[in-house]
Amino acid sequence: MCGIVGIVSTEPANQQVYDSLLLLQHRGQDSTGIATADGSMFHMHKARGQVREAFRTRDMRALLGNMGVGHVRYATKGDAANEQESQPFYVNAPYGIILVHNGNLTNTRELTEDLFRIDRRHMNSTSDTEMLVNVLATELEGQISGRELTPDQVFAAVSQVHERVEGSYATIAMIAGQGLLAFRDPWGIRPLVLGRRTAAGNDRDEWIVASESLVLEAGEYEVVRDVAPGEAVFITLDGQLFSQQCARSPRLVPCSFEYVYLARPDSIMNGISVYEARLRLGDRLADTVTRYTEAGDIDVVMPIPDSSRPAAMNVAQKLGIEYREGFYKNRYVGRTFIMPGQAQRKRSVRQKLNAMSSEFRGKNVLIIDDSIVRGTTSKEIVDMARHAGANKVTFASAAPPVRFPHVYGINMPSRKELVASGRSIPEVAQLLGADNLIYQSVEDMKSAILEGQSEITDLEMSCFTGEYVTGTVSEEYLAWVEATQLS
Numbered sequence: 001m002c003g004i005v006g007i008v009s010t011e012p013a014n015q016q017v018y019d020s021l022l023l024l025q026h027r028g029q030d031s032t033g034i035a036t037a038d039g040s041m042f043h044m045h046k047a048r049g050q051v052r053e054a055f056r057t058r059d060m061r062a063l064l065g066n067m068g069v070g071h072v073r074y075a076t077k078g079d080a081a082n083e084q085e086s087q088p089f090y091v092n093a094p095y096g097i098i099l100v101h102n103g104n105l106t107n108t109r110e111l112t113e114d115l116f117r118i119d120r121r122h123m124n125s126t127s128d129t130e131m132l133v134n135v136l137a138t139e140l141e142g143q144i145s146g147r148e149l150t151p152d153q154v155f156a157a158v159s160q161v162h163e164r165v166e167g168s169y170a171t172i173a174m175i176a177g178q179g180l181l182a183f184r185d186p187w188g189i190r191p192l193v194l195g196r197r198t199a200a201g202n203d204r205d206e207w208i209v210a211s212e213s214l215v216l217e218a219g220e221y222e223v224v225r226d227v228a229p230g231e232a233v234f235i236t237l238d239g240q241l242f243s244q245q246c247a248r249s250p251r252l253v254p255c256s257f258e259y260v261y262l263a264r265p266d267s268i269m270n271g272i273s274v275y276e277a278r279l280r281l282g283d284r285l286a287d288t289v290t291r292y293t294e295a296g297d298i299d300v301v302m303p304i305p306d307s308s309r310p311a312a313m314n315v316a317q318k319l320g321i322e323y324r325e326g327f328y329k330n331r332y333v334g335r336t337f338i339m340p341g342q343a344q345r346k347r348s349v350r351q352k353l354n355a356m357s358s359e360f361r362g363k364n365v366l367i368i369d370d371s372i373v374r375g376t377t378s379k380e381i382v383d384m385a386r387h388a389g390a391n392k393v394t395f396a397s398a399a400p401p402v403r404f405p406h407v408y409g410i411n412m413p414s415r416k417e418l419v420a421s422g423r424s425i426p427e428v429a430q431l432l433g434a435d436n437l438i439y440q441s442v443e444d445m446k447s448a449i450l451e452g453q454s455e456i457t458d459l460e461m462s463c464f465t466g467e468y469v470t471g472t473v474s475e476e477y478l479a480w481v482e483a484t485q486l487s
């Protein structure tokens with residue numbers, strides 16, 4: 001779950017891309033990069049870590065030109081610490097392409113072989129994004145005839161990309177001297193939204209494509225629409241927009257985990273407000289809590305900041321029990337779940353959260369989190385609550401048990417590390433040290449997220465159900481992922 005942005009402006013793009021990346025920081029903290037295009041010349045700066053520490057003034061000054069793309073990385077393939085695998089990725093032909101990608105390709109083994117043997121292209125990393133840009137380049141090369149690149153040729157190349165790659169990919173690419181291309185996989189698993197603005201005194205539109213709508217709002221762009229699953233959008237250097245459906249049978253099946261945890265609550269994704277989805281997750285969870293508890297079991301309801309706040313608020317309201325904030329969060333520690341490596345994640349939970357004894361002493365607490373994945377957070381939290389003097393600890397998750405690997409851009413590749421995999425709910429409760437553990441059901445999660453809208457009938461929920469929407473995800477593939485991917 002990386003964050004991506006692309007801009008075709010009438011002014012220098014560097015600051016706009018930087019500002020957008022700051023707003024997408026919650027989607028990835030491993031590394032970041034910006035590339036701009038000044039005529040046919042590309043400029044790029046990439047570095048490890050977060051946006052604020054990665055770009056100095058001199059780096060920004062060198063990013064010339066009115067078109068730009070940016071990326072914040074949360075690695076899912078390859079090496080989180082390897083700068084060579086940070087994005088954007090560049091290939092020098094045809095024309096020169098620079099690409100950013102949010103998602104994860106699931107047929108990288110086949111692609112590695114084909115890219116080398118058939119396309120004779122050399123990959124210098126294990127990143128799936130390097131493969132994606134090379135497939136795009138090969139297909140674009142195959143479509144170009146004559147001296148001019150046409151939108152139809154670009155769209156034909158994207159259609160070929162859809163045929164060759166599998167998995168999830170929300171993608172933005174700059175083609176030197178030509179324009180900006182954005183496309184989304186045929187299931188629309190990862191998000192991508194299109195925006196437009198016309199600056200005062202300007203006679204042409206400026207365009208933005210980004211992972212989340214809050215970026216558009218902040219830049220005073222009007223939200224045009226989400227890029228459709230399988231669709232490609234091509235914006236020329238002078239601001240003309242062309243779009244076309246490039247997939248054979250597109251169907252919107254967006255990732256449920258965006259609504260549960262990943263996205264910022266102030267974003268609207270595929271027409272669904274993330275904040276409202278989280279409130280509704282709280283409503284449904286309250287009903288389940290009522291079924292699994294007795295009167296007197298809960299004195300106060302508490303969120304684990306930050307992501308579970310909306311759900312916890314509505315649980316409290318629906319149960320008619322007081323909402324209190326007993327955990328104080330250190331705002332200078334980033335999101336722990338998206339940090340690489342279990343040791344760092346574990347250390348950071350303690351640095352990030354502190355329990356206030358006055359809120360816990362002698363009380364029966366219902367602690368709400370948006371999800372329990374590895375159990376890193378919840379185990380520490382239950383322990384902290386007990387040390388702070390809690391009497392009875394009930395723990396509830398606004399998402400169902402995570403039992404299966406996520407292979408579409410969220411780094412949970414191995415069943416071994418998922419606390420609910422192969423365990424019953426009482427066994428997980430015991431492991432976390434909670435007196436009672438309550439999970440949202442899959443049906444309730446789905447209807448809470450989709451309530452009130454009719455266009456989407458399905459969500460990508462594989463980490464909860466084990467059902468994968470794309471082709472090559474088999475038991476054999478999952479075993480390979482478990483043996484080779486990051487953890």
Ligand SMILES: O=P(O)(O)OC[C@H]1O[C@H](OP(=O)(O)OP(=O)(O)O)[C@H](O)[C@@H]1O
Nearest residue numbers: 306307335336337372373374375376377
């Ligand atoms: O079971 P785990 O493996 O611990 O993962 C789940 C936890 O990780 C996330 O929090 P995070 O600290 O990343 O971000 P937040 O501040 O947005 O809640 C999520 O909100 C859960 O609290």
Ligand SMILES: NC(=O)CC[C@H](N)C(=O)O
Nearest residue numbers: 001002075076077102103
């Ligand atoms: N989370 C993501 O979207 C990751 C993108 C890409 N697979 C990488 O690892 O860099």
Ligand SMILES: [Mg+2]
Nearest residue numbers: 304305306307
């Ligand atoms: Mg959290």
